[in-house]
Amino acid sequence: MAQAAAHARRQAEWITVAWQGISLLVPEDWYPAALGTERASGYLRVQSADGYSVEVKWFQPRHTVDLEREVAKYRKTLERGARKRRREFEWRDKPKVPERESRPDKSRRFFAWRSEGQALGVIWYCRTCSRVILAQVVMPPDEESSVLASRILNAIEDHGEEGMERWAVYGLEVSVPAGWSLDKHQLMAGYTMLQFRRRDRVVRAERWALASVALKDVALRDFVHQKSRKFWKDFSIDVTEAPSGPHPAERFSGRTRKVWLRGVAAVRRLLRRPAADWLTAQAWHCDTENKIFAIHAIHPRGDLEVFEKALDSVTCH
Numbered sequence: 001m002a003q004a005a006a007h008a009r010r011q012a013e014w015i016t017v018a019w020q021g022i023s024l025l026v027p028e029d030w031y032p033a034a035l036g037t038e039r040a041s042g043y044l045r046v047q048s049a050d051g052y053s054v055e056v057k058w059f060q061p062r063h064t065v066d067l068e069r070e071v072a073k074y075r076k077t078l079e080r081g082a083r084k085r086r087r088e089f090e091w092r093d094k095p096k097v098p099e100r101e102s103r104p105d106k107s108r109r110f111f112a113w114r115s116e117g118q119a120l121g122v123i124w125y126c127r128t129c130s131r132v133i134l135a136q137v138v139m140p141p142d143e144e145s146s147v148l149a150s151r152i153l154n155a156i157e158d159h160g161e162e163g164m165e166r167w168a169v170y171g172l173e174v175s176v177p178a179g180w181s182l183d184k185h186q187l188m189a190g191y192t193m194l195q196f197r198r199r200d201r202v203v204r205a206e207r208w209a210l211a212s213v214a215l216k217d218v219a220l221r222d223f224v225h226q227k228s229r230k231f232w233k234d235f236s237i238d239v240t241e242a243p244s245g246p247h248p249a250e251r252f253s254g255r256t257r258k259v260w261l262r263g264v265a266a267v268r269r270l271l272r273r274p275a276a277d278w279l280t281a282q283a284w285h286c287d288t289e290n291k292i293f294a295i296h297a298i299h300p301r302g303d304l305e306v307f308e309k310a311l312d313s314v315t316c317h
Contacts, residue, residue, distance in 0.1 A: 017046050018168040020182070021129065022056050025155040030054075032169055037182065051117070051140040054152050058131045065125050065132050067109050074123075074134065075113075082115050090114040099150040110153075117141055120149040129159035164309065167194055171291065172207040175313035177306060200276040202298040203310050204231065211285050211292045221250045224283040224294060231296065234258055235279040242282055247316075249284035255301070265300070274300030280307050286316040 013028040020039045026046050033053070036042025040060045047053035075091055082089035095112035097120070106124040113119055121136030135156055137149035160166055164175040167182075172192040183197040195204040206227075208214055214223060221239060225232075235254040242251035256262060256277045265277035278301040283294035293316055297307035 016166070016168040016173065017044075018166040018173070019044050020058075021131075021159050021165055021178075022058065022133075023157040023166055023168070024054060024056070024152065026054060026152060032187070035169070035187070039181070052145070052148075053138045054135065055138065056133060056135045056156065058133050058158070060131050061125075067107070067123055067125060067132075070132065070134065071109060071111060071123055075111075078113055078115070085116070087115050095120060096146060097150045098147045099154055101154045114141065120146055120153065122153050126158045131158055133158050164313070166313075167205075169194075170207070171209070171289070172205055172293075173313070173315045174205040174295070174310055176203055176310055200298070201300075201306070202276070202296075203306060204294075204296040205310065205314065206292075206294040206296075208292040209290070211287075211290050214292060215285060220248075220283060220285055220292070223292070224250060224252070224281070228252075228281065228294070228296070232279060232281075237279070242284075245284070247284040247286055249282055252279075252281040252283075254279055269300075274303065276300055278302075280304060282311055284316075288317040291316060 014025050015028045017024045017026055017032060019035055020042055022044055024046060027048065030046050030048045030052070032045070033047045034043055034045040036044060042058055044056045045053055079089050090113065092112040095110055097110050103124070105127045108122050108124040110120070110122045112121065117138050118141050119136040119138045121134065123132070123134045125132050133156070135153055137152050139145045139149065160175070160178055163178050165178045165180070166175050167173070170187055170189065170192040172194060174194065176196045180196040180198045180203065182194065183202065184193070184195040186193040190209045192207045193204065195202065234257050236257055237252050237254040240251045240253055242249035261275065261277050265275040268275045276298045279296065279298050281294060281296040283292060285292050293314055295307065295311045295314065297304070297310065299307060
């Protein structure tokens with residue numbers, strides 16, 4: 001009965017985990033266990049407490065890729081590991097996949113294996129983002145969860161849309177333009193931060209949990225000032241009126257304190273190559289989720305396009 005209840009729960013509520021262009025839909029009680037920091041080549045694993053996980057490996061091949069060769073290499077790796085542990089190993093080249101979705105820019109090849117655990121997997125080359133993706137859903141050996149596994153595998157996306165790339169982890173979901181790289185991150189239950197950079201421009205997204213406790217004796221404005229003191233130290237920040245939205249919000253903006261950067265920015269404006277000499281931020285309290293969210297951007301003065309897109313993309317509830 002407990003296993004049946006857990007299985008039903010896994011199929012009821014789903015969340016997005018998105019990292020380095022890879023986007024997954026997983027049951028809400030799953031959590032990230034491994035997050036690669038490179039877009040060109042990396043590994044992502046999201047797992048549950050009861051033995052389920054989805055693993056995604058990706059890389060950008062330098063030459064034409066042979067998917068059958070990649071599958072054969074992976075099979076040999078698994079077989080070698082099973083022999084070392086003196087475990088039986090079974091491989092299936094054409095497994096039953098309850099749910100299949102056609103993808104015009106991908107030729108997908110499914111596989112399955114069984115040993116101490118079992119897995120349904122898939123490999124493909126994406127002609128849009130030029131990456132090879134190898135993904136598998138690993139399950140306990142005695143459970144029949146091929147529907148769950150195929151649903152997760154079919155929902156995997158390997159690049160964004162309309163020039164934007166989605167990031168979603170630990171209750172923080174934001175989109176930034178493709179080509180921006182992850183510069184810094186902090187991932188904790190109570191606090192999540194993702195910072196992105198493109199040359200001298202920066203976008204930072206933050207989420208704090210337990211907002212009712214954090215704001216018990218302090219206003220939102222003062223809370224954000226305190227938490228952002230280090231990040232804002234090179235800017236003269238003023239509080240401005242935030243545009244109306246679904247939540248009460250505070251907006252902050254200011255010019256760089258660095259005199260040399262002001263001079264550089266003035267020259268580069270004349271050359272139509274503006275420098276990032278301005279900071280804009282907006283923070284709000286989401287009562288529904290009991291969280292505080294903030295988006296910051298270091299940008300050329302007056303150029304709020306990336307900031308506004310990031311702000312609009314945040315899903316708080």
